[in-house]
Amino acid sequence: MTHQDNSPEERLPEAGKPGKPPKLADPFADPGLPPHQPRRQDIDERAAKRSEHVVARLFATAVIAAFGFIASYVLIPKEKVVFIFPVGHVSAQNFALGGTLGIALLCIGVGAIHWARTLMSDVEHVSERHPIEAPPQVRQQVFADFQQGAADSAIGRRKVLRNALLGALTIVPLSAIVLFRDLGPLPEKKLFHTVWSSGKRLINMSDDRPLRPEDILVGSLTFAQPEGVHESDADFQVVMAKAALMIVRLIPTEIKDKQSADWGHQGILAYSKICTHVGCPISLYEQQTHHVLCPCHQSTFDLADGGRVIFGPAGHPLPQLRIAVDSQGYLAAQGDFDKPVGPGFWERSA
The missing domain is CATH 2.102.10.10 (Rieske [2Fe-2S] iron-sulphur domain)
Known part of the structure; x- marks a missing residue:
């Protein structure tokens, strides 16, 4: 008569034996960075120039739209109403102000994104975790990286882009100044005087x-x-x-x-x-x-x-x-x- 030991230890599969699930790979392993692929603008200066002109035109459009915003505020009567399909009848001034300001902000945003994606450096930089208080060498590295980023942006070398961006960022904020003027009528001397005057009964x-x-x-x-x-x-x-x-x-x-x-x-x-x-x-x-x-x-x-x-x-x-x-x-x-x-x-x- 053969004796069988039914203890739990013998019923479990052993390592390396059939029935043992294989070891899973580390789900949190560092996948690393793929090899860097240069863009067309990085190797073809003509393509870089075309991207530069696109960005400059976008910034110039933002300037024109900002002037359109100011002109709409000054020239379009507040009571004028127009029909806009499919919205219906709307204030002509509000429609013009919203359209021109939206175009100005959109062109600045799209221009900045296109500049970053086609002309600025796209090389990935790995920074290891470090204590909250940065040591002096890290601070120096940060300043060096900033200076390198400024150089990679080519803002000093590509004067057309720089001037177009400065122009857009200078003109478009004028729209906000115009809106501040419309917060209400200027008080002038109205707070100091009433309609009472000499001889009024x-x-x-x-x-x-x-x-x-x-x-x-x-x-x-x-x-x-x-x-x-x-x-x-x-x-x-x-x-x-x-x-x-x-x-x-x-x-x-x-x-x-x-x-x-x-x-x-x-x-x-x-x-x-x-x-x-x-x-x-x-x-x-x-x-x-x-x-x-x-x-x-x-x-x-x-x-x-x-x-x-x-x-x-x-x-x-x-x-x-x-x-x-x-x-x-x-x-x-x-x-x-x-x-x-x-x-x-x-x-x-x-």
Whole structure:
């Protein structure tokens, strides 16, 4: 009777015996670099010249497109509409701006890629891993490689390419300058002045009638707008954002600031309704204290003391409008506000 040992060790195939899977190759082995193959431009100067001319023409096209962008912005009216298939009706200026700027950027990108693929060096360089802090010899090698790359790019020898690239990179950014100009209208002196001027009557916003001194009662708060401004005007909100006026009548002996009294008429004072913190309209009036309160952030101003800030985040007093009575007995402005209206801004000196 033959004895069989059924231990696990004997059931497993042994190395080199049938049934043993063969050893697999290292899946992470370094494949190495294929032999370098020179390009046609590397051995044929005429081919290199042709590539140079292609790149130069692309950069020149970018310059022309940039000038087209600027011309489109200046010459094409904003309201002009054209039909573009298959998009439909679009703004002619937007279409021209997008097309010319896209062509300029595309030509610079394609030109740079063609330059790199056909004229710059394409020899692969192997750099072994090294510590994060480079030793001095590596730093020297980096600078040497950079100088060699600059030499391989032929930017010093191929003057046509260099000048074309410099021209494209100089002209195309002008497109961004033109776009910055279109971020909004130039403020010029608009932040310093409103539509109020000498002789303009104060119009009651409640009934759209000119105000007389007898219309303003002691302790009341009246809102007014300049003569000639109407709610139906297209720019009404823009104008009133700076010209809105509130009028109070105080007992003359209660006015603390002499200039405020001189700029009023028989205790009638006219102040800007626009808070000097963030420009909210002021509408809350305390009759006994002569204080007005901004409902947005609780800035409080004393109308009996030149619109001085007595509480809250506002940084400037309320501008006052100098008023008088005209020949027909109506309240009229004697000029513009004494200070810029609304929140402070960086150009403002006081």
